[in-house]
Amino acid sequence: MSGSPAETPILSNVTAAAIHATGVVKTFGDVKSVAGLNLTVPEGTFYGIAGPNGAGKTTSIRMITGLLQPDAGTIEVAGVPVWPNPRAAKAALGYVADNPPLFGRLNAREMLDYSGMLRGMKAAEIRRRGDDLLRVLDLEADAGRPIADFSLGMTKRIGLAVAMLHSPRVLILDEPFGALDPVNTQVMEEMLQLYRKGGGTVVFSSHVLDVVQRLCDRVAIIAAGSLVAEGTVAELAQGGSLQDAFVHIVGGRDIDTGDLAWLSSSSA
């Protein structure tokens, strides 16, 4: 486990990195959202990124996925530099945002067609893989409905289908299991495991640490824009729960007994 933010994690028995970020910095006005992030995600792993709200997780992910240019530092995905020209790296990437940005007035099938064509796939392949994904993600019956009419859970599922259609080498998901019912959570977990068995790398950020503990090989904890801890789940949890380890690492907060005293006497 690495405890220093400036320290790049040292990986044993790993020769290739799916993601390698060094000294990444991003500032918005006076706020340093990401402050010298160093991160190495081994190829073929299930990798979790955890951190408190506002820690810089989503900003880091957007820089890794080529949607936001860092002020400093380097990022590589599958050995391809993301910046300054992220187009080549994007070919190796699939990304599912917390609330996936999609064309709301297209239906699910058309959305997959659009994504496949923009990624240069052949029509027959788009159709075949699209059918598979819609079936597995239980979206076949809704394939003709506009995405604007979908619930958030359905939107996440079609977002995942769009991200997986081109069979990327690295799949990055931001809070993937929020808004999903238990059945679809299980289906998505199985899909991601299947994808990983095929050699893919899954990186996801989540606040749901029991899911991270159950699924991930390795976990990075980000706080205040820096990596504060990294290692296998066992290394970080040290025999306890990942939740306790997380609170210990980033620092917990207790509510004083006098705080919010008015809450119980609210007249509203």
Place this chain on the structure above:
Amino acid sequence: MAVVLLRLRLALQLGGATGRGVAVYVLSWVVGVLMGLIGGLLVAALDSGVTPIGDLVVPALFLGILVAWVVLPIATPIPSANLIDPRVLEQYPLSRGQQVAGLLLGGLATPTALATFLTAAGGVAATHAEVPGRIASVGAGLLFTVLCVAASYGVRALFAEALSARRGRDLAVILSTLVIVALYVLPHVMAPVVGAAEDAGAVLVAVLTWTPPGAASALGSALDAGDVVGVLARVGVILAAIALALLVWSVALHRHVIGHSARAVASRAPVSGSDLALVPLLLHPFRAGAVIGAASQHLRYYFFRAPRAAQFIILGPVIGLMFGWTQVHTSGLPFAASIAAVAMGGSAMLNLFGFDGRGVELTVQTGASLSAVLRGKLFAVTLFLLPGVAALTIGLGIAAGVVDEIPLALVGALAGLLMAVAAGGFCSAWNPYDQEAPQGDRSALAVRMLAVFAAMMVLVYGTGWLATWVQPVVPVEIVLAGALLLAAAGAVVSTRLSGALLDRDPARLLAAFTPR
């Protein structure tokens, strides 16, 4: 509470504005005051009797202003003023009355509303008006402004509800388009009717002054004439109209809360075989790729998924016809066809990413060449504009009785369309904005787009002037051929440079579609 919402509105208008943003904000108020004073002076002059048809023009002007308030925000692609989103207000414990009152007050605190008030209260400066009449003019101006804002917001809320259902969407598109067409056609139809019958003008004035906007225009003169009953009755008409507008608005907000705005859209059955559902039949012969993907998505949105995009399909030819018909008798068919093509092309191509919304982020995420996406969108628009412009040119030629000029006019039209492609590619890359929820400084976005449109018009008019000037030595055919070549070269160069700009700086495009 209404005052709180008013303050929120002003804070939103000024919030985060830099020095330049503040300058634009101040400038918009200055322009509002100037436009209002000009309008007010016009009304004062007409009320003072500078022209015998003043009695007809003033109520007609008031009616025109009200129609503009109602129709333009629905029908035009220009970024409209900041609103406090009613959907945001729903989460707070506000009654419908508080919401409407707050939004109404916010709507009154805009340069457009100020310009409307100053124009409507222009009677205060009429030379022959008595003091009571002048006071009544100010009151009428205030009532008229409230009427305009309430009617505009109410109808917009109603259309927003209608637009959320497929049939309502189609209806809204058709209705707003018909209103625009009527605004163009009615004066042409009414002019000979009024001219033919001596009493027709007086009848029209009488009718107009009893409509809500016309009643507001007639309050001052009615009071000066001692017609107290007429004044009270007209105030009643205006108040009833305001109440009706507020009721429509309130009902629209209520329907939203009870879920009648659910966007249930009938779906088509999935396409069978290996055809891609996204690709329209017309594009099936082409190989699947980024260009055809972008073109297919664009065509789907225009026919008829995105209501505002679909409006262009109907409004484009109307705009082209308006521009072309006004020029065909004075400047000749080739020039009129060029103008019509530029107007049609400009209306559909100056903001090609405008209806994509959050889909823009997905487009960037795929890593596809944005240059190819831009080409696809230009290709999609050209697919329906090319036959449209050709049909309009031929129709204009037949209607104007200059069939022999049609072949040359088609060359002019093609040159105009290519110029629109050049300008559209450039403007879409340089000044992209979310047509349905513009981010950033809306005034600047609108001004830039109108500047590009004006530049196209200047180029066409300049070419027309050049053709006339050199006609003794250079035939018009040569000028048109030169214009066509230059426009084609411009389209190619602009498309390449604009695509390169998008690929080099996709963040600019992303920022335009990322909610702030």
